Amino acid sequence: MIILSLQSGTSADGIDVAVVEATTSGDRARPDLTLVSRWTRTLDWEPELRARILAYADGECLDAGAHTALTTEIGQGFAAAAATAVAECGLEPDLVVSHGQTVFHWVEDGRARGTLQLGEPAWIAEATGAPVLANLRAADIAAGGQGAPLMGLFDAAFFGPAVDVASLNLGGIANLQILRPDGSALAFDTGPANVLIDASVAEHTGGVLGFDRDGALAAAGTVHDGVLAALLEHPYLRQASPKSTGRETFTLAIVRSALATAGVRLELPDLIATLTRYTATSVADALRGSGPEVRTVVASGGGVLNPTLVRELADALARDGVRLRTSDELGIDPEFKESLLFAFLGFCSWHRIPVSLEHGIARIAGAISPAPNGFTLPAPLDGISRLSLAAAPHPTGEHRDD
Ligand SMILES: Nc1ncnc2c1ncn2[C@@H]1O[C@H](COP(=O)(O)OP(=O)(O)OP(=O)(O)O)[C@@H](O)[C@H]1O
Ligand SMILES: [Mg+2]
Structure with a gap:
């Protein structure tokens, strides 16, 4: 059909x-x-x-x-x-x-x-x-x-029973699917993928740009550790799974509040570098906190087209011995x-x-x-x-x- x-x-x-x-x-x-x-x-x-x-x-x-x-x-x-x-x-x-x-x-x-x-x-x-x-x-x-x-429905059927693979979709929100040996998947939203990056780029450029094309802004900026630490305090990240969220939870209000907590204003490249690291860190933290032993994460979604995000994520996962691949390596257009x-x-x-x-x-x-x-x-x-x-x-x- x-x-x-x-x-x-x-x-x-x-x-x-x-x-x-x-x-x-x-x-x-x-x-x-x-x-x-x-x-x-x-x-x-x-x-x-x-x-x-x-x-x-x-x-x-x-x-x-x-x-x-x-x-x-x-x-x-x-x-x-x-x-x-x-x-x-x-x-x-x-x-x-x-x-x-x-x-x-x-x-x-x-x-x-x-x-x-x-x-x-x-x-x-x-x-x-x-x-x-x-x-x-x-x-x-x-x-x-x-x-x-x-x-997780697609992944459970596609990967079959697996013990060491997870899939990650980097859309507005990031979601992680961890395949279990019984053929099911533990699936949950980890938090933001691109939503805060897109919103901040749009706000700072008066809507002229809508996203960080090819991760160029993030690559040109420096991560601000204080702002990153404040962003990582978001209660959703601590919540146990199963959990799901949407763009209404990750708005520019949380970025403003993190900047206020850290007491700084950031130029756009530094802000985008920080938000890109935020996505990478929150995904790696979520995977680490989820129990099963995962060796490979297969990523898809528009975020895969952002090389800075992919590099940040690969680095964050590599610290836990996890390898990042993109879904096109398995024949799936991300x-x-x-x-x-x-x-x-x-x-x-x-x-x-x-x-x-x-x-x-x-x-x-x-x-x-x-x-x-x-x-x-x-x-x-x-x-x-x-x-x-x-x-x-x-x-x-x-x-x-x-
Ligand atoms: N060339 C690129 N460089 C950087 N980022 C990109 C590029 N292409 C796409 N993106 C990012 O990917 C996002 C779109 O991804 P996608 O379509 O998977 O998300 P979505 O439509 O929000 O889906 P979901 O429902 O999964 O959240 C864009 O908003 C942008 O942030
Ligand atoms: Mg889309």
Whole structure:
């Protein structure tokens, strides 16, 4: 089947679109699943809409009318992105999985109470003619879970039972998945990845720059130990897992308060160097504090494109004897690993396979918006034996040297 995966992460840096072919083999009730990315691209948000998304996620109040307009326009943005993908790759999806745009992840006293992803799926169903699975996190929260991070589901199926591997996704927030010998994954958000770096760059440049391209600012700056120490006092970092967080917890307010505690003002390169070290240190601390013996961390997400962050992280992990690799070394495009996760989750829900996050209660993820012509569900499956990825076949006639 063809699954079209749509998502915009906490950074709202663009709509990640992947058209994924899913094939099964082996056991009928519990097959092996192979995913092939046939088309991937990150499409820009319309700048004015992106500004409204970030303002809302950062705490701006909207009335019901403005909220309605926002979720409608985000849904239309996803629909247009899906239509572009279908037109360009020529593959009609059997299912669209839309993660939506997270604007709030509601956690109180360490318990997730709710989560809000915007983007009305009906627009996507109209644009593609396919059913749309959305609202992927709610069932887990209603069952007592954190609803996040979801990446452990993909990793548990992809890596299988493992004792010494963890995966790390460096999006706005960083999440860590530690594979266990029983085939499950201990997964939790460690804290910030890029969110504070992006917000500080945007604030200091009046929005001219949105992130530290290629880690150049961080590379030019010097870490301020006092500010770093104040940032590392954040209570979320001490909280026991399972835990999840969002950009509402890691805002510029905590940066201002750390600067005030240390009694300094920092030039932008020094601030970004400090925030980059903060991400690296908080990830390494989280891994060290999590028990199981991990020898290799496989990183993905947009943060992998920041060489200063990758170097800081590699150094921090190396002090504990842990080696950092990036997911492309294992055949996973770091920028589209989450797209594959959502395609995988879509395949599971489409076949009524319940999935369980950290608390171990399994639920079928998501809610389906029917295609304009309705939809027919396939026979249910008991589960997936093994997940593997395959490279896309080259288009007919294209010459390949290797
Ligand atoms: N060339 C680059 N140099 C430095 N940083 C980069 C580069 N490309 C991307 N990034 C960083 O990666 C971020 C986007 O990463 P990603 O798309 O994985 O995050 P996200 O959309 O917030 O997802 P998530 O939901 O996982 O938090 C950008 O906001 C930026 O900080
Ligand atoms: Mg993104």
